[in-house]
Amino acid sequence: MDSIIELKQVSKTFKDKKAVDRISFRIAKGSIVAILGPNGAGKTTALSMILGLLEPTEGEIRVFGKPPKEHSVRHHIGAMLQEVSLMDRLKVREVLELIRCYYPNPMDMDALIAMTGLHGKDLNRYTEKLSGGQKRNLGFALAMAGNPDLLFFDEPTVGLDIGARRRFWDQIREFAKQGKTILFTTHYLQEADDAADRILLFHQGALVADGTPEEIKSVIVKRSVSFLPMEDGSEFRRKLASNPVLSNFSEQDGRIVIHTDHTDQVLEQIFAEKLGVREIAVDQGRLDEAFEQLTSIQEEAV
Amino acid sequence: MATKMLIKQCKIELLRVIRNPYYVFWSLLMPVIFYFIFTRIIDTGGDMKEWGAHYLMSMTTFSVMGSSIMTLGIRLVQERTEGWTRFMQVTPLPGWMYSFGKMFGQTVMHLISIGFIFGACVLINGVSLPPLTWVYSALWILVGSVPFLAIGTLIGNMKRVDTASGVSNAIYLIMALLGGMWMPIETFPSVMQQIGKWLPSYNYGNGAWDIVNGHAPDLRHFLILLGYLLLFMVLSTYIRKKQEVV
Numbered sequence: 001m002d003s004i005i006e007l008k009q010v011s012k013t014f015k016d017k018k019a020v021d022r023i024s025f026r027i028a029k030g031s032i033v034a035i036l037g038p039n040g041a042g043k044t045t046a047l048s049m050i051l052g053l054l055e056p057t058e059g060e061i062r063v064f065g066k067p068p069k070e071h072s073v074r075h076h077i078g079a080m081l082q083e084v085s086l087m088d089r090l091k092v093r094e095v096l097e098l099i100r101c102y103y104p105n106p107m108d109m110d111a112l113i114a115m116t117g118l119h120g121k122d123l124n125r126y127t128e129k130l131s132g133g134q135k136r137n138l139g140f141a142l143a144m145a146g147n148p149d150l151l152f153f154d155e156p157t158v159g160l161d162i163g164a165r166r167r168f169w170d171q172i173r174e175f176a177k178q179g180k181t182i183l184f185t186t187h188y189l190q191e192a193d194d195a196a197d198r199i200l201l202f203h204q205g206a207l208v209a210d211g212t213p214e215e216i217k218s219v220i221v222k223r224s225v226s227f228l229p230m231e232d233g234s235e236f237r238r239k240l241a242s243n244p245v246l247s248n249f250s251e252q253d254g255r256i257v258i259h260t261d262h263t264d265q266v267l268e269q270i271f272a273e274k275l276g277v278r279e280i281a282v283d284q285g286r287l288d289e290a291f292e293q294l295t296s297i298q299e300e301a302v
Numbered sequence: 303m304a305t306k307m308l309i310k311q312c313k314i315e316l317l318r319v320i321r322n323p324y325y326v327f328w329s330l331l332m333p334v335i336f337y338f339i340f341t342r343i344i345d346t347g348g349d350m351k352e353w354g355a356h357y358l359m360s361m362t363t364f365s366v367m368g369s370s371i372m373t374l375g376i377r378l379v380q381e382r383t384e385g386w387t388r389f390m391q392v393t394p395l396p397g398w399m400y401s402f403g404k405m406f407g408q409t410v411m412h413l414i415s416i417g418f419i420f421g422a423c424v425l426i427n428g429v430s431l432p433p434l435t436w437v438y439s440a441l442w443i444l445v446g447s448v449p450f451l452a453i454g455t456l457i458g459n460m461k462r463v464d465t466a467s468g469v470s471n472a473i474y475l476i477m478a479l480l481g482g483m484w485m486p487i488e489t490f491p492s493v494m495q496q497i498g499k500w501l502p503s504y505n506y507g508n509g510a511w512d513i514v515n516g517h518a519p520d521l522r523h524f525l526i527l528l529g530y531l532l533l534f535m536v537l538s539t540y541i542r543k544k545q546e547v548v
Contacts, residue, residue, distance in 0.1 A: 051392055074394040081392075085384035089321040090314065101310050102394045104303065142389070152392075 004029050004150055004181045005050060010059030012045050019045040021205040027183060032176050034192035035185040037202030043185040047154055051079060075104055078148035082155050084139030086127035092116065092138060093123045096145065103146030115141040153184035157191060169195045189291040221285035225266040226257040230276035245269045311399055315407030329369045329415050333361040334422045341427055354427040359439060359510035362419045364483040366412045366443055367503060370450035372470045374408055378458025379466040412447055416440050431514065439513040446506045449527050452534035459541050477503035502530045
């Protein structure tokens with residue numbers, strides 16, 4: 001029973017649209033997991049169901065082995081939702097104190113204040129007077145107010161600059177080291193790759209891939225080896241076609257491109273067969289390109 | 303733990319009420335200014351002493367009705383559309399405590415309004431009533447505000463703050479006017495009088511007027527207000543159910 005979150009065949013249908021389609025996964029303690037997918041892939045819907053904000057149409061969800069709506073579950077979770085909103089006409093310190101008092105073992109007030117990055121006078125400012133960045137920092141501190149074991153972030157770094165982004169993820173890694181579990185959504189492949197140790201790839205409401213960033217990349221990235229043939233002709237092409245490792249090829253700007261999952265094997269074969277080729281180039285595939293392709297397919301379908 | 307949470311929640315809602323400049327202006331100053339104009343500047347004829355007490359109740363009910371419909375409704379929409387309500391659902395704060403805090407804030411707000419307007423009107427016109435009449439009328443105004451809080455909750459289901467504020471403004475002003483809170487309903491054409499008598503605002507105000515005149519509020523006022531309360535509650539439940547399905 002080391003899985004903190006467990007989903008079994010969970011679906012959510014809004015009117016006639018299936019937002020989440022029979023998803024199952026388990027999340028282990030202390031992991032940083034990204035739900036990755038283009039807009040409209042069902043990421044936020046899935047997150048909302050795990051948080052108990054939405055009821056699944058079908059299937060079962062367990063958080064700490066209990067239904068997410070159970071009161072005791074809320075003592076151990078913290079969340080920063082997509083739009084950080086704050087109660088107005090309250091001072092920064094008052095909001096922090098308010099949320100802290102909801103939890104049995106809240107985080108230390110000084111630690112929370114440090115997370116907001118606000119000092120002295122700013123702590124006595126009204127929340128509606130804060131800048132966008134300050135609001136997000138306060139939202140982050142509010143998510144941490146109960147010293148939660150499980151953290152949810154919905155698109156946490158949208159609108160943050162590179163420095164703030166790095167600080168955010170450094171902090172998250174620190175929490176994971178302390179044994180906290182983190183689940184976040186993003187539509188940036190790069191971010192999921194950098195921050196997560198596991199990626200759940202969502203596509204049109206379904207879970208299409210689940211694994212480490214390396215594994216996910218090997219699924220969606222298209223690798224190839226290309227070269228210029230020294231002597232072109234049907235003979236050369238016949239040679240390629242008859243070799244199972246090289247047979248999947250096409251032509252691009254005079255170059256022959258061999259599509260493969262294993263570029264090393266292709267190179268081996270080229271040398272073993274002593275093919276007359278020059279200017280060999282190995283393309284390990286571009287992540288964002290592959291991901292964009294996935295996104296555009298989705299948009300066409302809509 | 304639970305008691306501490308509840309007290310904190312109430313304290314926070316109260317702070318937010320007091321810090322709201324719109325409340326201070328619309329619910330406290332406006333009714334007093336109206337009172338001053340209609341009892342001191344414009345000569346309405348008739349018994350000034352009786353009119354002073356009557357209009358005092360008009361303005362207090364007007365004020366409390368306003369904060370029930372507008373402040374509560376708009377605030378609910380705001381907190382929901384901005385995502386605060388969702389955030390609160392993730393915290394261990396029970397939903398009933400959240401609502402209780404809101405209602406507590408509203409009630410204290412109404413008490414402040416009643417005290418402030420009563421006091422200001424005594425200063426302006428030297429209105430004097432038997433002590434128990436003050437207490438009864440304050441109680442009536444406080445309890446009678448419940449159906450209007452239900453209207454506020456209904457408005458709280460709206461999707462946009464702009465719509466909510468427009469609709470609640472319109473409901474508020476039309477009800478105040480037709481319910482005889484600005485001008486006695488007897489000065490209206492008879493058709494409007496007929497409509498006005500069935501509005502919650504008229505029955506709310508008239509209950510307080512009855513108390514000032516030295517007798518208990520007519521049972522009819524009580525029943526009509528209760529009927530509206532039930533109607534709004536049923537509507538509210540229906541709307542919430544419908545929204546959950548989507």
